[in-house]
Amino acid sequence: MSEIVIETNNLTRDFNKKLRAVDNISFQVNSGQIFGFLGTNGSGKTTTIHLLLGILKPTRGTARVLGLDTRSHGAKIRSQTGVLLEHSGLYENMTATDNLEFYGKAHRLSPKKRRDRQKELLVNLGLWERRHDKVGKWSKGMKQKLAIARTLLHQPALIFLDEPTSGLDPMAATALWETLTELVAREGVTIFLNTHNLPEAEKWCSTVAIVSKGKLLGVGRPEELKSGKSSQQVEIIGKGFGPETKQLIIHSLSGVGAIETGPDRILVELAPQAEAAPLVTLLVNHGYAIETVNKTQESLEDLFLNLVKE
Amino acid sequence: MFAEIAAIMWKEWRQLLQRTGGNLLVFTIRIVLSFSFIALIIPLEVNNGAIVDYSWNLVWITMPLAVVFGLVGFSFAGERETHTLPTLLASPLSDRALVLGKIAFPVTYAVFSSLIISLCLLVKANILHGNNGLILYAPESFYSGIITSFLLATFIATLGVYRSACAPTIRQAQTSLLLTVAIAVFLPLILFVATGFLLPQNIKQNLITSLESLNSFNMTAISLLALACVDLIAIFLVMKWFDRDRLLTVN
Numbered sequence: 139m140s141e142i143v144i145e146t147n148n149l150t151r152d153f154n155k156k157l158r159a160v161d162n163i164s165f166q167v168n169s170g171q172i173f174g175f176l177g178t179n180g181s182g183k184t185t186t187i188h189l190l191l192g193i194l195k196p197t198r199g200t201a202r203v204l205g206l207d208t209r210s211h212g213a214k215i216r217s218q219t220g221v222l223l224e225h226s227g228l229y230e231n232m233t234a235t236d237n238l239e240f241y242g243k244a245h246r247l248s249p250k251k252r253r254d255r256q257k258e259l260l261v262n263l264g265l266w267e268r269r270h271d272k273v274g275k276w277s278k279g280m281k282q283k284l285a286i287a288r289t290l291l292h293q294p295a296l297i298f299l300d301e302p303t304s305g306l307d308p309m310a311a312t313a314l315w316e317t318l319t320e321l322v323a324r325e326g327v328t329i330f331l332n333t334h335n336l337p338e339a340e341k342w343c344s345t346v347a348i349v350s351k352g353k354l355l356g357v358g359r360p361e362e363l364k365s366g367k368s369s370q371q372v373e374i375i376g377k378g379f380g381p382e383t384k385q386l387i388i389h390s391l392s393g394v395g396a397i398e399t400g401p402d403r404i405l406v407e408l409a410p411q412a413e414a415a416p417l418v419t420l421l422v423n424h425g426y427a428i429e430t431v432n433k434t435q436e437s438l439e440d441l442f443l444n445l446v447k448e
Numbered sequence: 449m450f451a452e453i454a455a456i457m458w459k460e461w462r463q464l465l466q467r468t469g470g471n472l473l474v475f476t477i478r479i480v481l482s483f484s485f486i487a488l489i490i491p492l493e494v495n496n497g498a499i500v501d502y503s504w505n506l507v508w509i510t511m512p513l514a515v516v517f518g519l520v521g522f523s524f525a526g527e528r529e530t531h532t533l534p535t536l537l538a539s540p541l542s543d544r545a546l547v548l549g550k551i552a553f554p555v556t557y558a559v560f561s562s563l564i565i566s567l568c569l570l571v572k573a574n575i576l577h578g579n580n581g582l583i584l585y586a587p588e589s590f591y592s593g594i595i596t597s598f599l600l601a602t603f604i605a606t607l608g609v610y611r612s613a614c615a616p617t618i619r620q621a622q623t624s625l626l627l628t629v630a631i632a633v634f635l636p637l638i639l640f641v642a643t644g645f646l647l648p649q650n651i652k653q654n655l656i657t658s659l660e661s662l663n664s665f666n667m668t669a670i671s672l673l674a675l676a677c678v679d680l681i682a683i684f685l686v687m688k689w690f691d692r693d694r695l696l697t698v699n
Contacts, residue, residue: 153697188534188538188696191538192692193534193537193538193692193693193696194692194693194696194697195693212692213540213542214540216538216539216540217540221535221538223534223535223538224534225531225532225534225535226535227531227532227534227535227536227538228532229459229462229463229530229532230530231463231466231467232459232462232463232466233466236459236462236466239458240455240458240459240462241539243451243454243455243458244452244455244539244540244541245539245540246451246452246540272466272470
């Protein structure tokens with residue numbers, strides 16, 4: 139059974155009493171999952187990570203990470219978690235091994251353990267040959283990989299990633315995710331992912347939370363959220379459609395939204411849980427010739443945009 | 449905690465080394481050459497096999513000032529400028545270790561720099577005046593010099609780390625440190641002079657008499673003790689002030 143690794147209750151953070159960056163957020167993250175924290179820029183995602191790490195203190199509310207209170211056990215939380223923040227945090231005038239060596243020392247790893255982990259991670263990430271280069275000379279993708287190596291160096295139970303693929307081209311982003319999921323599967327860690335890249339979140343996250351202006355708008359598995367909130371569209375290709383078809387549907391069925399009609403195509407918006415079968419039956423019973431029925435659901439991106447607009 | 453302080457000092461040292469080219473041998477040669485040049489221009493007087501001229505004592509004061517001023521602005525403001533500060537703060541390093549490590553590095557570097565210049569001066573003294581045997585420093589003068597260098601460097605570094613933690617950029621950290629040190633040095637001086645004018649004549653006379661009764665060793669010991677107390681108070685205050693939340697919200 140999976141255990142709760144992050145739990146927040148009405149977590150709130152104000153800056154200078156003027157700006158509420160995080161507003162009454164409550165959610166849970168279970169172990170072994172990739173949890174996506176989705177929001178636009180300035181929605182309080184990074185502040186939430188800082189709060190969870192105990193670097194920032196909450197104005198109100200509580201947060202527990204790995205069973206530890208962030209107010210009183212920040213150092214212990216930081217020793218058991220790995221972090222890749224918005225900026226990679228690498229010392230660019232130092233070499234790759236120096237960067238890892240420093241954080242290895244900071245995590246109190248023994249010299250042998252530091253050496254072994256550095257080699258293991260750098261080899262796995264394809265950076266071993268370049269280990270003595272100054273990091274400043276590297277590409278953004280290589281730097282992100284090194285930052286991930288630093289994040290996993292002390293074998294944390296939970297890692298926080300803040301926009302890990304930001305600024306990477308699609309190829310590099312995909313490669314990074316493949317590497318990341320492979321490493322995560324091998325090391326068995328939980329990931330808390332901050333992102334505004336919604337297709338990426340939909341693809342990789344088992345659970346997502348959507349935030350806007352510091353408020354939590356929804357949390358759950360992407361498909362759950364979509365089925366609970368987002369409408370679906372049914373496209374019917376056939377013959378003889380017209381304004382009277384639209385009137386027929388409106389008067390005969392409930393849970394129907396916008397309807398677009400053309401002579402050989404009709405597009406009907408249905409409520410989130412509604413079935414398409416009664417619509418098709420209705421049209422067939424009224425003598426319409428139907429060739430194809432396509433049912434499409436909104437993507438996470440559509441759902442996100444709708445929630446944020448609301 | 450010592451391991452954590454050592455980790456920070458190691459990182460600061462690696463960064464300094466990389467900033468100056470990354471080659472330890474080249475770095476050492478550059479340091480030795482520049483310090484030898486400084487040693488060449490400092491005047492020396494030798495008497496009874498020991499260096500007696502006090503101008504070399506300035507090394508113990510100027511080196512900590514020069515070295516610490518040059519380095520300490522980088523401590524937290526440098527991390528902030530290069531966007532490495534949030535990651536550093538997200539590490540398990542304790543607040544104490546972060547503060548003390550950032551103070552300890554420029555202090556160590558300043559004391560070593562003072563020692564290297566003193567060594568260069570000693571070589572110069574022996575080359576110029578060493579016909580009648582080995583010339584050394586007078587021990588009490590040498591030890592008080594090292595302690596002065598250490599305490600002065602600690603004072604400037606502590607103020608510097610504080611200013612750097614408050615400043616958004618290295619330049620602002622250095623400028624505000626300069627102002628802070630000027631106030632910290634000149635304000636007591638002004639107060640001292642003002643006290644001289646304001647004190648009643650009999651108290652002033654008693655004070656002068658008691659100061660005159662002290663020998664130079666006692667005077668030095670009292671001054672160093674006072675400086676050590678100031679250092680401890682400054683470190684305590686900076687550690688009390690230090691807060692990750694505060695550091696992260698500086699802009």
